Amino acid sequence: MARLIIVSNRLPITVDKKKDGDLFYHPSAGGLATGLNSLDNDLNKIWIGWPGEIIEDGWEQKAISQELTKDNLIPVFLTQEEKEFFYEGFSNKTIWPHFHYFTQYTSYRDRYWQAYKKVNEKFAELVCKHIQKDDLVWVHDYQLLLLPQMIRKAFPNVSIGFFLHIPFPSYEIFRILPWRRELLNGFLGADQIGFHTYGYMRHFLSAVYRITGYDHKFGKINVGNRIVNVDVFPMGIDYQKYATPPNFVEEKNGIEAQFLDKNQKMVLSIDRLDYTKGIPERIKAFRQFFEKHPHYIGKVTLVMVVVPSRSNVDQYADLKKELDTLVGNINAKYRTFNWTPIRYFYRSFPFNELTSMYRAAEIALITPLRDGMNLVAKEFIAAKEQSKKGVLILSEMAGASNELTDALIVNPNDSVDIVNALLQALEMSLEEQEERLVKMQENLKKFDVRNWAETFMNEQIGLIEFKHKQKTNLINETIEAKLLDDYNKAKQRLIILDYDGTLMNFNKDPQAVVPDQELLDNLNILHSNDKNKLIIITGRDKDTMVKWFSEIDIEMATEHGVWIKRKGKWRTFTNIYDTWKKDVRPVLENLVHRTPGSFIEEKDYSLAWHYRKIDKDLGEKRIREFKDVLHYLTANLDLQVLEGNKVVEIKNADVNKGKAAQYWLNDKKWDFILAIGDDRTDEDIFKVLPSNAYSIKVGLNQTKARFNIMSVEDVRTLLNKITSKT
Numbered sequence: 001m002a003r004l005i006i007v008s009n010r011l012p013i014t015v016d017k018k019k020d021g022d023l024f025y026h027p028s029a030g031g032l033a034t035g036l037n038s039l040d041n042d043l044n045k046i047w048i049g050w051p052g053e054i055i056e057d058g059w060e061q062k063a064i065s066q067e068l069t070k071d072n073l074i075p076v077f078l079t080q081e082e083k084e085f086f087y088e089g090f091s092n093k094t095i096w097p098h099f100h101y102f103t104q105y106t107s108y109r110d111r112y113w114q115a116y117k118k119v120n121e122k123f124a125e126l127v128c129k130h131i132q133k134d135d136l137v138w139v140h141d142y143q144l145l146l147l148p149q150m151i152r153k154a155f156p157n158v159s160i161g162f163f164l165h166i167p168f169p170s171y172e173i174f175r176i177l178p179w180r181r182e183l184l185n186g187f188l189g190a191d192q193i194g195f196h197t198y199g200y201m202r203h204f205l206s207a208v209y210r211i212t213g214y215d216h217k218f219g220k221i222n223v224g225n226r227i228v229n230v231d232v233f234p235m236g237i238d239y240q241k242y243a244t245p246p247n248f249v250e251e252k253n254g255i256e257a258q259f260l261d262k263n264q265k266m267v268l269s270i271d272r273l274d275y276t277k278g279i280p281e282r283i284k285a286f287r288q289f290f291e292k293h294p295h296y297i298g299k300v301t302l303v304m305v306v307v308p309s310r311s312n313v314d315q316y317a318d319l320k321k322e323l324d325t326l327v328g329n330i331n332a333k334y335r336t337f338n339w340t341p342i343r344y345f346y347r348s349f350p351f352n353e354l355t356s357m358y359r360a361a362e363i364a365l366i367t368p369l370r371d372g373m374n375l376v377a378k379e380f381i382a383a384k385e386q387s388k389k390g391v392l393i394l395s396e397m398a399g400a401s402n403e404l405t406d407a408l409i410v411n412p413n414d415s416v417d418i419v420n421a422l423l424q425a426l427e428m429s430l431e432e433q434e435e436r437l438v439k440m441q442e443n444l445k446k447f448d449v450r451n452w453a454e455t456f457m458n459e460q461i462g463l464i465e466f467k468h469k470q471k472t473n474l475i476n477e478t479i480e481a482k483l484l485d486d487y488n489k490a491k492q493r494l495i496i497l498d499y500d501g502t503l504m505n506f507n508k509d510p511q512a513v514v515p516d517q518e519l520l521d522n523l524n525i526l527h528s529n530d531k532n533k534l535i536i537i538t539g540r541d542k543d544t545m546v547k548w549f550s551e552i553d554i555e556m557a558t559e560h561g562v563w564i565k566r567k568g569k570w571r572t573f574t575n576i577y578d579t580w581k582k583d584v585r586p587v588l589e590n591l592v593h594r595t596p597g598s599f600i601e602e603k604d605y606s607l608a609w610h611y612r613k614i615d616k617d618l619g620e621k622r623i624r625e626f627k628d629v630l631h632y633l634t635a636n637l638d639l640q641v642l643e644g645n646k647v648v649e650i651k652n653a654d655v656n657k658g659k660a661a662q663y664w665l666n667d668k669k670w671d672f673i674l675a676i677g678d679d680r681t682d683e684d685i686f687k688v689l690p691s692n693a694y695s696i697k698v699g700l701n702q703t704k705a706r707f708n709i710m711s712v713e714d715v716r717t718l719l720n721k722i723t724s725k726t
Contacts (some may be wrong), residue, residue, distance in 0.1 A: 003044045003135045004457070006036055007127055008142035009087070011073050014052035015064055023064065028052065030520040031512065032140065034437055035235070035449035039457055044072070044333075047719035054083060073389055074130065076123055076318060083113070083710050085115030091143045092310060098177060099142065099169050100276045100370040105315055106176075113179055117146060120186075122690055124150035127502040132153055136460060139190065141165045149189030161460045162190035163233065163465055166372040166400070171207045179715040188223050190663035191467075192460045194233040196373045201232050207615065218700065225325075225710045227700055229463055229712030233456045234403055237378045242355055243441075246546055255674040264339070265300045265426060269369070270354075270376050273309040276318055278395065278412040283326045283342070285418035286365075290334060290341070294421055298427065302342045302365070303357065305349065320346070356591035358383030364392050364424045367412040373399040377407070381422045381440045388434040391425035393418070405665040406436040418649055475696065475709045480718065483694055490672030490724055491553065493531050496661055496685060499538040500699050501543075501678035505712045508612040510540075510601065519716070525723040535664055537657045539642075539649065539681060542570065560642075560651060560681055561660030562605040573655050578605050578638040582652050587629055590621050598622075616646065623648055665689070676707075676715055 011032035016024040027033070036045065051068065055061050061077050069076055076084070089112035097105035099436040124147055127137065128446055131151075138161040139147050141675050174180060184207060195201045205216050207695055221228040249375050250418050267286075271277040282433030293513070306323065310316045326346045334341045358364070364380040377392055377400045384390045394400060403411050409420040434709050475483075485494065497503060504513040515523075529533045536556040538545065542563040545556060562573050581602075588600050588609045597614040600607060623643070630641050630650065640653040661675070665688065675685050678698035686695045686704040697703035698715060 003128060005130060005131060005135055005137045005148065006045060006047045006140070007123060007137065007144060008032065008047070008049045009091075011047060011049040011051050011068070011075065012037075013068065013071065013073055015055070015075075016035060017053050017055070017060075023060070023067075025067070035238075035453035036138075036464060040454055043457075046072050046074060046130060048074045048079055048123065048130070049076060053079050076126055076473045078119065078122075082115060082119050082122075083114050086119040088310070088313065090116035092313070094177075095142045095145070095506050096166070097275075098173065098314075099166050101173060102275060102370075103173065103176065105275070106430065107176060107452065111190065119143060120146040120150060124154070125146055127151055128154045129600040131158055135159075135459070136464075137161065138163070138457070138460070146186035147189075149186045149527040159460060159464050161192045161456060162187060163194040164198070164372075165198070165235070165458065167370055168204045170193060170203050171210055174203070174207045175211065180207070181211055184208055188212070188214070188221070188228055189462050190228065192231070192456070194456055195233050196232070197234050197402050199402075200372075200399070201230055203502050205230060206617070215616075222700055227463075227467075229459070231459065233452055233459075234399065234447065235373050235375070235452045236380060236444060236450075237375050237447050239382045239448045242280035242358065242379045242382035262541060263299075264360045265296075265363070267302045267363040267365050267422070267658065268302060268305075268357055268380070269302060269365045270305045270307075270357070272307045273316055273320060273323075275315055276368055276370050277305065278367045279304075280319075280322055280326055281369070281412055281415065282365060282367050282418070283323070283330065285367075285415040286342070286422075287333075288329045288415050289332075289422050291417045293423060296426070297341075298336060300422075301340065301406060303345075303361065304342055304356070305345045305347075307348045308346060348518055349382060354377075355383050359387065362390055364390070365418075365422070366398065367395040367418060368398050369395070369412050371395070371398040371400075372714045375400070375565070377383045377404060378444055381437060381444055384437050385441060388437050389430060390437060391428055391433055392440070393421045399422045403447070404440050406439045411440070415537075431661075432671070473706070474700075475520075475714070475718070480705060480721070482722060483718075484725055486672055487674070487722060490529065490670075491531055492533075492670050493670060494533050494664060494670040494674070495526060495528075496535045496536070496664070496673075496675040497536055498657075498677035498679075498682050499536055499540060501645060502682075502715055503536075503678050504714065505610070510610065510612070511544070519551075520552065522716075522719045522723045523549075523554065526719075527552055527554050533664060533667070533670075535661075537660050537677075538683065539608075541601070552632065555664070557657070557660035557663075559603050559606050559655070560657050561655045562651070564660060566663065572605070572645060573652070573659075576605050576652055576655065578650075580633075580639055581607060583637065584633055584639070584650070585631070585634065587626060589648075595619070595622050605655075606649055608647050608649040610644040610647045619646060642681060644681070656684040657681050657698075658688045661688055676709070677705075 010028055012028050013025050014028045018024060051064060055064060056079060064075055093107040097115055123144060128151065136159045137151060140163050142164060148162050150156065151160055175276055177183065195204065195314045208214050208221060214223055215293055219230045221230065238373060269282060271279055290297050329343050358380050364377065366373060366374060366377045376400065377394050380392055381404065393405060394409055395405055395406040395412040397407050398414055406424060410417045410421045469525035471696050483523055500506060500513065502513065503519055508512045523534065527531050534554055536554055538558055539560050540558055542558040545558050553568060557563065562576060563570055584607055591609055592598050592600055595611065595614060595618065598609060600609055634641055638653050639650055642649045642651065673689060675689055675693060676696045676698065677685055683704050689695050694707035696707045696709050697705040698709055698712065
């Protein structure tokens with residue numbers, strides 16, 4: 001039976017050690033356990049994480065391990081120093097502020113980084129002890145960013161998922177970190193990486209491309225011999241838990257009565273103490289609301305719950321002092337004998353009291369400056385299942401704003417925006433409140449936390465099936481042995497090779513990829529064998545190829561088949577012309593003028609605009625801007641626009657590599673055909689080959705070729721093996 005190994009910084013059970021030495025076990029806060037425990041029972045689950053208490057005594061560690069193992073929980077024990085430098089240090093003084101855009105609070109201490117690596121290694125060691133064949137591993141959150149790669153090194157074929165529960169910052173922010181490359185490589189050890197929103201996913205893909213050089217296609221990144229799937233999985237809540245809480249009727253005489261009996265409107269604010277939550281800005285906006293709308297004085301109360309957190313960190317202690325001062329000032333200014341503007345609670349509340357607050361409040365004011373998701377907003381909406389009354393004011397900086405679009409969305413830094421939203425919420429009709437709530441509730445019911453966990457896991461299982469299917473097409477030892485055997489037996493062999501991306505890797509300078517001596521030697525061996533006909537079919541210009549291969553009289557086609565070299569003579573494709581260049585060149589020159597670092601490559605019968613030396617996104621933006629113009633020109637001139645690897649080429653529509661290949665395919669009846677290429681122009685070759693040909697695509701993209709090979713290096717290795725048989 002398949003097993004799922006869940007790894008997170010904290011276990012779903014927390015261990016508390018009392019003063020008398022007794023150990024007390026209680027559930028940890030958070031909805032992660034709910035979602036993961038709801039997964040298919042066909043998956044045996046093991047959960048690995050820290051139990052929340054520093055336990056250094058060996059006997060106590062053993063006792064805790066034995067107790068937790070009964071529930072398939074495996075504790076990772078941290079020392080006091082590891083907690084200080086790994087958890088409080090790198091995790092919460094480096095990654096947390098940096099990923100939330102509070103770079104002024106980011107600490108760059110190497111001691112924190114070393115502790116972070118050490119603890120990730122400790123987790124990896126324990127995970128690897130428990131991995132069995134066909135297991136799935138699911139790693140969670142920012143404390144364990146290095147873990148996927150560490151597991152991958154020990155178990156190259158295990159299926160690993162990773163989910164980030166906080167925002168991923170833009171490239172310009174992320175790049176500041178000294179350990180940026182190591183962190184990204186840690187992520188990329190996973191097979192699947194999940195984020196709450198598309199914005200976070202987009203930032204991650206941008207950072208990966210700019211820092212590691214790995215490009216993606218629709219969120220799929222080729223990393224070595226693997227595809228890493230990056231996708232959006234918005235986390236939900238346990239909807240029914242908040243929609244129908246226990247003791248619903250009995251609680252009506254509780255916290256609700258404190259406000260409803262006084263005919264006051266209740267605005268609810270619930271956060272953990274954190275500078276990312278925008279609490280001071282919220283209080284200031286609330287004060288400004290009374291200044292602008294004084295007729296609401298005495299009629300509206302802000303119930304502000306702040307859950308203590310990281311009070312030993314300087315920024316959090318300073319934030320607590322600031323909140324105390326702000327609340328004190330507004331209450332001192334506006335309080336009356338029977339009304340207090342802000343009811344401020346610096347503590348957590350039991351679940352029943354929390355849901356009572358949700359039900360009692362007319363308005364929830366949730367305005368974080370930056371938040372990965374914010375489940376409080378979703379819980380408030382669910383708690384309104386019975387009444388259908390209430391308004392959610394939500395920050396656009398919270399991940400939940402992408403789903404709760406019927407909330408009043410505000411900029412948390414704009415106090416005027418918040419003030420206007422408060423007024424709109426207070427004056428909103430019951431009909432409009434219900435209409436907005438019902439839409440959001442239907443969405444939250446459908447996409448709850450169980451759906452989140454199941455969707456992520458189903459996608460990860462689907463990747464396993466995809467990888468298995470992929471392996472059937474990937475050149476392996478069996479396929480390679482058959483290819484070499486067929487090559488040895490054949491007497492009439494045709495070998496067709498692309499150049500860039502097949503025989504040589506791409507370079508920012510197209511002229512820098514001169515064939516090295518090893519490649520020239522191998523091609524010369526193939527060419528010199530009387531049984532072989534070696535052909536290079538490339539998009540490069542004729543003059544460059546003549547210069548590079550002057551010592552080997554290889555037959556070839558250049559400019560995708562414009563020029564054909566056969567039996568030592570060059571000739572052009574029939575009915576070819578270049579008079580169109582005078583119309584197209586000004587368009588490309590405009591691109592170069594507007595995009596420093598790009599350049600035009602002119603071939604005899606084609607023009608190419610290269611943007612290998614500039615930002616990829618800028619190059620693609622320029623293409624989008626000029627695409628309509630280019631297509632308009634090329635349609636009238638019977639031309640074709642080809643988009644390649646950071647290049648756009650305009651050529652005659654009748655010319656392609658497939659037609660060029662036909663010149664040699666029709667020469668004789670070949671008993672062995674090998675064709676290797678890497679991009680969409682090579683697909684034209686694969687299409688015209690007979691079904692028994694060894695057609696090979698470099699990379700893992702979809703193809704008409706029979707087989708895939710991972711890289712240029714693998715192509716060169718294969719050619720080495722072929723030449724050793726020649």
